[in-house]
Amino acid sequence: MTDTYPELRIYDSLTREKQVFEPIDDENVRLYVCGPTVYDYAHVGNARPVVVFDTLVRLLRYLYPNVTYVRNVTDIDDKINQRARDSGESISAITARTHQAYLEDMDALNADKPDIEPRATDHIPDMIAMCENLIEQGFAYAAEGHVLFAVSKYEQYGKLSRRNRDEMIAGARVEIAPYKKDPADFVLWKPSDDNTPGWDSPWGRGRPGWHIECSAMATRYLGENFDIHGGGIDLVFPHHENEIAQSCCANHGSSYAKYWMHNGHLMVEGEKMSKSLGNFVTVHELLENWPGEAIRLAMMSTHYHQPINWTLDNLRQAKEALDRFYTALRQTSYIIHEDADVPDGVLNALCDDLNTPLAIAEFHELITQLNKAKNDRKKAEAKGRVLAAAELLGILEIDVDSWFTAGGDADEAAEIDALITKRADAKKNRDFAVADQIRNDLLARGIILEDFKDGTSWKRG
Ligand SMILES: [Zn+2]
Structure with a gap:
């Protein structure tokens, strides 16, 4: 990163402070984000981390020469197995179909594909090896076909969520099972019956727990230490707490992710989203009536760290803002823009812990400048600034005429x-x-x- 750019500061969930971002390796910034469990359409809550971390990756790519962005696909999970049993569709058909739908929906939100999208079922040997390693070192034990992580063996357990033992047990809704030495111990591997997918392992035929999938795949592609681990705030406990425990114990001296970033909850019209309340909104449904860019901009209008209240009103406002932006482009469609750097206002806002609401306000100002530009030369300059900022924000990627005629x-x-x-x-x-x-x-x-x-x-x- 050169001195000409502002410092990037991010709120780190581990230290609970805004930190100046200093990558482990300036030449390759490494980032892991927990991806989807593929058994159904993504809802707007699932799309939020995708948009947040896509914006972060765009910014990192602007600031640094190389970024490696990994987002996993969880394609082995009890929810998938249940869906297959209920619907009669095969597991492989469900995961292939819903993963494809996920990619199409996220593409409509202008979220670029990650560099690597590892699937859990392609990395079972890594997970088995990690279990063996943890058993060997005494951090885990096998019992009745299960492998469990012994939380009492890791002194720093709870450091991310800062929960005490009782809160952790309540929060994880842990099963009190006879094979557990301690109710707080969590599953790394579990047995599969004949009707459930499974792989041969030293503990019999079984399948991995969810937490170990991310630890194994993050380490495989980013190493024992990498820069940023991201996800929704609901993953802090137990998922991310357990990832830290597994990885730091398996890889001696590893601190796993250097920074942890979490986006806030999503509510729909002021209520928690749930199927039973009937306010469950999928991205797929929204895209039938709204341009993906409007969904993206509506999401970016709330700072990622804050809870977001998803309303049709906000979506309408985002659409109107985009109409304004595209109108400015259409009125200058005969102008060939001059290449420009991202203007300071937008860049500084994003470098301050991804302050997208401020960046959008700054972007409106750039549009005003383009609208007011007096001659073609000024218009070409102003248009260049608008397009540079738009690329960083992930908007204005649609052909101007199609925007208005869609x-x-x-x-x-x-x-x-x-x-x-x-x-x-x-x-x-x-x-x-x-x-x-x-x-x-x-x-x-x-x-x-x-x-x-x-x-x-x-x-x-
Ligand atoms: Zn994960």
């Missing part, structure tokens, strides 16, 4: 274009009554015509 079919678009030509001809012939009639007829259908220097465009009102 939602109709091709026949309708052709018909409107024909009417626009007819109106232009009428105006040329000074037949203003016909020209006005065309404009008003379209307006009655919710189609607004806008006249620009180089022709007429249309949008939905």
Whole structure:
């Protein structure tokens, strides 16, 4: 990172302080984010960490020469097994279909694919090796086909969540099982019956627990020590606490992730989202009515650390903001922009613990500057600044005309274009009554015509 950039500061959940980010290796910033368990469509709560950490990765890539971003896919889990039993669809079909849907939905939010997306089932030997290692060192024990982590053996257990023992037991909703030496001990490996997927292991046929998947895959691709581990706040305990325990004990001297970042909860219209309340919103459903960029911008309008209240009103506001941004681009569509650095206002906001609400306010200011630019040279400069900032924020990636015309079919678009030509001809012939009639007829259908220097465009009102 050169001196010309501002310092990046991030709130670290482990120290509970804002820290200046200092990568372990300047030449390769390494980041791991817990990915989806693939058995159903992603809901808006699942999309939040994707958008948050995509924004972080965009920023890191701007500041550093190389970033390695790993996000796992949990494709072995009891929820998946249950879904397969309930629906009759095979596990492999469920995981392939829902993972593909996940990638498409996240792509619509302009979230770039991570560099590496390891699947848990491709890394079972790593997980078995980690279990063996922990047993050998006395941090774990095998009992009745299970392997359990003995939390009493790791003095620092609880350092991330800062919970005491009783809170941890209550929070993990731990099973009191006869094979556990201590109710707080958690599962690294468990036995599978004939109807459940399983792999041969020293403890019989079985499958991994969820926590060890992330520890094994993070270590495989990022090493024993890496820079940032991210995820939703609900993963702090037990998932991330357990990842730390497993990894720090397995790899002697390892501190696992140097910084921990967590995004806040998501509520829907002021209520906790749940299937029983009927306010369960999937990204897939939202995308039927809203552009992905509006969903992204609505999410970024709340600081990642704060809880987000997901409302249609916020989504509408984000869509209106984007209409304003795209209008500014359309009005200058004949201008070839000049390449520019990301302006300080936006960059400083993002470098201050990813302050996206402030960055968006700064972005509005850049749009105002573009709208007010007096001549073509100033417009080219202002447009360059807008586009550089937009790339960092992950917005304005759609073709301007498609932004305004989205939602109709091709026949309708052709018909409107024909009417626009007819109106232009009428105006040329000074037949203003016909020209006005065309404009008003379209307006009655919710189609607004806008006249620009180089022709007429249309949008939905
Ligand atoms: Zn994880």
